[in-house]
Amino acid sequence: MDLVLERISKIFPGIGGCESVEVLKDFSCFINGGSLLSIVGPSGCGKTTILRIIAGLEKASSGRVLFGVGEAEPGEKPLVGLVFQDYALFPWRTTLGNITAGLEFMGVPLKERLAKGMEYVSAFGLDGFENRYPKELSGGMKQRVAIARTLIMEPGVVLMDEPFGSLDSQTRNSMQEFLAGLWEERRDTIIFVTHNVDEAVFLSDDIIVLTSRPARVIERVKVLCKRPRDRTGIECNTIRRSVLDILGRESSKLG
Numbered sequence: 532m533d534l535v536l537e538r539i540s541k542i543f544p545g546i547g548g549c550e551s552v553e554v555l556k557d558f559s560c561f562i563n564g565g566s567l568l569s570i571v572g573p574s575g576c577g578k579t580t581i582l583r584i585i586a587g588l589e590k591a592s593s594g595r596v597l598f599g600v601g602e603a604e605p606g607e608k609p610l611v612g613l614v615f616q617d618y619a620l621f622p623w624r625t626t627l628g629n630i631t632a633g634l635e636f637m638g639v640p641l642k643e644r645l646a647k648g649m650e651y652v653s654a655f656g657l658d659g660f661e662n663r664y665p666k667e668l669s670g671g672m673k674q675r676v677a678i679a680r681t682l683i684m685e686p687g688v689v690l691m692d693e694p695f696g697s698l699d700s701q702t703r704n705s706m707q708e709f710l711a712g713l714w715e716e717r718r719d720t721i722i723f724v725t726h727n728v729d730e731a732v733f734l735s736d737d738i739i740v741l742t743s744r745p746a747r748v749i750e751r752v753k754v755l756c757k758r759p760r761d762r763t764g765i766e767c768n769t770i771r772r773s774v775l776d777i778l779g780r781e782s783s784k785l786g
């Protein structure tokens with residue numbers, strides 16, 4: 532589903548004598564339905580705040596989030612799926628129990644949700660682990676459970692906030708490959724926040740590069756490299772270099 536962020540500003544008011552914090556200033560962005568867009572920017576610039584505003588967990592001080600613009604029947608807010616870095620799995624539920632939790636809350640009958648859940652268990656490489664608890668799973672598996680739990684709900688928009696941030700680099704690479712393959716099959720609309728430029732280049736159709744706080748868009752970089760991507764190939768490297776240059780110029784401005 533297409534998504535438009537229109538001149539969004541966010542100021543957190545100061546509490547108890549603290550100064551107010553301006554996190555976003557006139558932030559505008561268009562996300563094409565079925566595309567994977569990454570947002571990269573310095574730590575603390577407001578990336579999570581952008582996702583929280585899209586999800587409706589935070590209210591913008593001004594500006595609008597519009598869903599489905601340019602589509603036949605625009606307007607209705609779709610189901611928005613969220614994936615965080617820290618998995619946020621239910622520790623008392625098994626893999627299958629976690630994956631089917633959303634369906635259960637929606638009242639989907641047991642037989643139907645278990646059948647659908649098992650399809651996701653297989654598609655996410657979790658066969659044989661469906662009755663295990665989160666503490667028995669590796670980091671990569673836990674994150675696959677978290678992503679499966681979100682995607683099984685067929686959300687109109689998926690927000691991922693540094694989802695691979697706590698994984699070791701080997702697991703991180705394989706999770707990126709997994710997500711890229713999954714996205715090519717499903718074509719979910721994904722907004723992927725990361726401060727890892729390599730990851731953004733490997734995964735995205737577009738990369739939005741942000742300034743430090745208050746976050747504004749410095750540049751939108753189109754990643755036209757063919758998929759599946761070769762992360763060490765010349766095409767990916769050229770884009771990686773230009774994104775790093777943009778970020779480097781931004782941080783040198785800060786001194």
Ligand SMILES: Nc1ncnc2c1ncn2[C@@H]1O[C@H](COP(=O)(O)OP(=O)(O)O)[C@@H](O)[C@H]1O
Nearest residue numbers: 543552554573574575576577578579580581744
């Ligand atoms: N609820 C809040 N109240 C006050 N300040 C906040 C709140 N949430 C985030 N901030 C501040 O907003 C800035 C941006 O935060 P965040 O969106 O989490 O950045 P990022 O995800 O890019 O690291 C930070 O300086 C943070 O301290």
Ligand SMILES: [Mg+2]
Nearest residue numbers: 578579580692
């Ligand atoms: Mg963040």
